[in-house]
Amino acid sequence: MELIDRWYSIKGWWTWMGSMIAAPCLWAMATFGLMGIERNDPASWIFTIFVFLFSGILAFISLSMVRTEAFRQTHYPIRLNRKTRRVYAYRPDGSIIAVNWDDLFLCVVENELTMGQTSYDVRAHVLADDGETVVDTFTLAYAYLGERAGLMRLWEYIRRYMEAPDGPQQSYNTTEICMPINGRKEGVVFGLVRTFALMVKWPALQLLASPLWALTTWGRWIAMATCKVPFWPAEIEAACQPDPDDPYRKDWRSNGRYGFWELVWPAICLVVGSLVVLTGVVWLVEFMWGAFE
Structure with a gap:
């Protein structure tokens, strides 16, 4: 029998959260760095250094959050x-x-x-x-x-x-149900299903919380795409070979088809949540851009 680790179920959470914090920090460092070069006076340089230090620390912490999930093992x-x-x-x-x-x-x-x-x-x-x-x-x-x-x-x-x-x-x-991850990465569809599975019994709450779960789904896809699939050493594989005629053999190929509430509804919630998030990001960028014009 093969089990999954304690972090697999929530994978994607720290990826999007760390990215959302790191993005404005890196933007601030670039913007105020160019501002310091353009003005080239002591006051501007002092402020630029302060922004670099503060934003740099936050960016380092947030990117470390991303690193707990991305560029590791699936x-x-x-x-x-x-x-x-x-x-x-x-x-x-x-x-x-x-x-x-x-x-x-x-x-x-x-x-x-x-x-x-x-x-x-x-x-x-x-x-x-x-x-x-x-x-x-x-x-x-x-x-x-x-x-x-x-x-x-x-x-x-x-x-x-x-x-x-x-x-x-x-x-x-x-x-x-078996996780489709033995010797392979989970597919995009299963990543969506797995993320929204937390509230599968409450579809209305899935829609209400769709921005949060949409971010987690995108974060999960990114994290999985950057990770490597773990493989057991040959000696462990040799010691754990199931019998060819084992009547209790079951893996992801034994899973049934996803129904409306398992797949279609989460896909609708993903689109709705992504549009809400995108609208908020566009508004925030326009607001921040206008504030510095």
């Missing part, structure tokens, strides 16, 4: 081998951790987020020989919205696969 897979009892996890730095399932110390961790929000994840600790010292750790399971109830359902799904006698059959029957 995702960071976690692979569970039920037969060999091994767990393999890709890490953001490109390294891979391999450990025995039965040697992991598993616990639920509560994370304090911004604005008083809380998320939960199942953390897998690798212990030293003393059984107490943590020498390595990674996130094994993370619910999309971070709620504890959803996390525990996901954990039970993983636990049964690894420990229940009929684990593969249970997983096969429970899995409704």
